[in-house]
Amino acid sequence: MTRAWLTPILLALAGLLAAGSRAADGSPVAGLVLLVAFLLLAAVASPLVFPRSVTSAEALRRSEADRRPVVYWRPGCVFCLRLRLRLAGRAHRAHWVNIWRDPEGAAAVRAANDGNETVPTVLLAGRHHTNPDPAWLRARIDDPASGSGPAR
Structure with a gap:
């Protein structure tokens, strides 16, 4: 079961890291866009699709x-x-x-x-x-x- 969720979880974590990095650099909008993009990728890669x-x-x-x-x-x-x-x-x-x-x-x-x-x-x-x-x-x-x- 965990193997099926590994890729979506990693994508979501990468999105959080990328968004946090952009927000720390003073670009919260770019961070939000990155977060949404990574979360969409995580959803598509999940077994829920x-x-x-x-x-x-x-x-x-x-x-x-x-x-x-x-x-x-x-x-x-x-x-x-x-x-x-x-x-x-x-x-x-x-x-x-x-x-x-x-x-x-x-x-x-x-x-x-x-x-x-x-x-x-x-x-x-x-x-x-x-x-x-x-x-x-x-x-x-x-x-x-x-x-x-x-x-x-």
């Missing part, structure tokens, strides 16, 4: 029932963040598994990626897709009948 994670077993069970994709991710991964932000409001239509909190999820990712924990890895229609194009996944989420097809 992602939909609530479930276990791999629960995600697989739900996916079988509703045919939604399973997205394996981990905090701090810029590619996971890119996928999450590009999915926007559609992100809740997938089942998200944090591989740092779920050993079964981490094992599934390693099995799909030659022993590497490469994320995001998306399981859709029984096939794994490593770091898929967000537009491709958006299209699959919008039209589940389109099948998995190749992940460009």
